[in-house]
């Protein structure tokens with residue numbers, strides 16, 4: 001399983017590289033009069049990226065009307081809750097960028113989890129092209145948890161990696177918080193997958209995955225790789241010990 005790694009001096013430069021990738025891919029789709037369908041993760045790492053995209057030099061260049069925002073996962077809370085992934089994205093980016101409301105497809109964490117997983121599955125089926133029976137995103141932006149989780153696929157529920165469901169309900173192993181999450185097969189069906197990961201506390205997990213050590217098998221992130229081979233790690237150098 002091959003991962004492409006891009007290593008940067010610091011977290012700002014790794015985020016800027018992902019911002020440049022989004023700009024490039026969104027413009028390419030606009031040229032084809034198509035939407036750029038991106039699914040974004042939550043957590044602290046993408047928050048800086050979103051703030052960067054909201055800054056003048058990106059905000060004025062990105063063809064927001066050609067981008068459709070979806071979510072990789074969402075905590076089962078109100079969108080105004082401090083733990084909401086949508087809320088974080090709105091605060092950092094969507095309140096500033098000119099993304100038309102009809103291009104924003106949040107997971108409704110406030111609704112009954114199983115019902116929302118089903119609704120979101122149907123939404124993806126109606127909005128996205130399909131391949132292998134699963135929706136195809138142009139880009140899925142992932143993070144990596146300190147336990148090797150990605151999306152809301154945690155080490156104690158690797159079954160979500162092979163689920164035939166497109167979207168499912170997960171439970172955080174420590175807090176018990178319910179989550180809505182894309183499943184492994186949906187994630188791996190994307191045209192391109194980017195992990196944006198910074199910091200020394202994830203370096204060992206990344207090294208295990210890159211080197212395919214026996215340890216790597218317990219990390220959900222280890223099983224993310226799309227058939228097209230377009231699965232990249234964008235890393236600051238603190239995250240690199242491989």
Ligand code: 6PG
Pocket residue numbers: 041042043044045046072073074075085142143144145146149150151152
């Ligand atoms: C979430 C995210 C999750 C995140 C990792 C990394 O809902 O929490 O989707 O998968 O990407 O936990 O989070 P940090 O970027 O905060 O380290």
